[in-house]
Amino acid sequence: MKQSRRNFLKFAGLSAAGLCLAPTAAALASGGGGAGKAHAVVNAKTLHAKRWAMVVDTRKLNTEEAIETLAEVCHHIHNVPTIPGKQEVKWLWEGTYAETFPEQENNFPSEDLEKRRFPLLCNHCENPSCVRVCPTKATFKRADGIVAMDYHRCIGCRYCMAACPYGSRSFNFMDPRPFMDMDKINKKFPTRMRGVVEKCNFCVERLAIGEMPACVEKSSGAITFGDLQDPDSSVRKVLRENFTIRRKPAVGTEPGVYYII
Amino acid sequence: MYNGGKIITGLVIFIGLVSLPFWANMGGSYEQPKIELPKNSTECIAPKEEMRTSHMQLLNDWRDMALREGKRTYISASGKEYTISLQNTCMECHTSKAEFCDKCHTDAGVTPYCWDCHVPPKEAK
Ligand code: SF4
Numbered sequence A: 001m002k003q004s005r006r007n008f009l010k011f012a013g014l015s016a017a018g019l020c021l022a023p024t025a026a027a028l029a030s031g032g033g034g035a036g037k038a039h040a041v042v043n044a045k046t047l048h049a050k051r052w053a054m055v056v057d058t059r060k061l062n063t064e065e066a067i068e069t070l071a072e073v074c075h076h077i078h079n080v081p082t083i084p085g086k087q088e089v090k091w092l093w094e095g096t097y098a099e100t101f102p103e104q105e106n107n108f109p110s111e112d113l114e115k116r117r118f119p120l121l122c123n124h125c126e127n128p129s130c131v132r133v134c135p136t137k138a139t140f141k142r143a144d145g146i147v148a149m150d151y152h153r154c155i156g157c158r159y160c161m162a163a164c165p166y167g168s169r170s171f172n173f174m175d176p177r178p179f180m181d182m183d184k185i186n187k188k189f190p191t192r193m194r195g196v197v198e199k200c201n202f203c204v205e206r207l208a209i210g211e212m213p214a215c216v217e218k219s220s221g222a223i224t225f226g227d228l229q230d231p232d233s234s235v236r237k238v239l240r241e242n243f244t245i246r247r248k249p250a251v252g253t254e255p256g257v258y259y260i261i
Numbered sequence B: 001m002y003n004g005g006k007i008i009t010g011l012v013i014f015i016g017l018v019s020l021p022f023w024a025n026m027g028g029s030y031e032q033p034k035i036e037l038p039k040n041s042t043e044c045i046a047p048k049e050e051m052r053t054s055h056m057q058l059l060n061d062w063r064d065m066a067l068r069e070g071k072r073t074y075i076s077a078s079g080k081e082y083t084i085s086l087q088n089t090c091m092e093c094h095t096s097k098a099e100f101c102d103k104c105h106t107d108a109g110v111t112p113y114c115w116d117c118h119v120p121p122k123e124a125k
């Protein structure tokens, strides 16, 4: 009896040791090489940042027409439909000082400031409330700070719209395709379906092929885009040299879009 | 049991009727639809059999790789590189949705809603 218990324990110990070693052995056997097994990698041309951010120089970019031009480009490449009225879908739009910075309003603003228009878009916040409330994780924050959407997963509950303090999101009340010229759409980018929420994506699809966001490219230098965590980056340089404010600081979402006033 | 006979006869007729489609299909043989293969390429990103049985899983993986992990280049088992994109890669070769995708989907009675967002190539009419 004693003998057999002793044997049993020996055997159990050996088996356990074997189990621990097995994964290592398997990994060694497969050689760990990538070739032979299909896998995915990051595009070689992708632009990288620890935390993408945008600085808008509103001294240079402040008219309705100029912002409208940027919105047109953005909406065209992302197949954003033009729906009139309250069901409109927008990624980039414009607003007055009071609409943009409601908490920082002054009673007697300068004439210049009163005239200015400000480009508005998703702020890709550091603490995005939209991400926190999304029940399906259709809205999520990437490691590089971009708040992205996976439309496949969006169930259209619109919690994110209620949570976003900036009204940066649009709901597709209906199929957007009848509101687009389907012959002229950007074939490289999908449209959306009825019942999902959408917003600016900081042009992730362009960053992935080594290009800057479309509005940045089109702004003739009025918008700077770069890595907030890199002290030598272009955005840090303009932030160092200019006075900037962000939208609704009191709500604590820490926007990634800065405005030079 | 009251009316036992009637109930049982009724049940038999009912089950027979409900399973009618099943009986009607018995003995028939399934013929695979004739799909149009790409003219401009000889090789898919994975072997034919694999694509046939699990293209949906692959597309599901591709979605997560591209959107969530930011990995947009796919290296196939044969070492070739592809851009991870239904619209820009798959539909580049399979230029006819009607002659390729729809044929099997219609036969199998599935209606994937990929096309509600992804734009299929323009079909020559
Ligand atoms: S601006 Fe709104 S939608 Fe964009 S990340 Fe911030 S909370 Fe989310």
Ligand code: SF4
Pocket (backbone or CB within 6 Å): A133, A134, A135, A136, A137, A138, A139, A153, A154, A155, A156, A157, A158, A159, A160, A161, A196, A197
């Ligand atoms: S509407 Fe979509 S993205 Fe917004 S919270 Fe609901 S599931 Fe998430």
Ligand code: SF4
Pocket (backbone or CB within 6 Å): A073, A074, A075, A078, A091, A092, A121, A200, A201, A202, A203, A213, A214, A215, A216
């Ligand atoms: S960053 Fe891209 S998606 Fe966002 S507003 Fe600019 S062009 Fe549109």
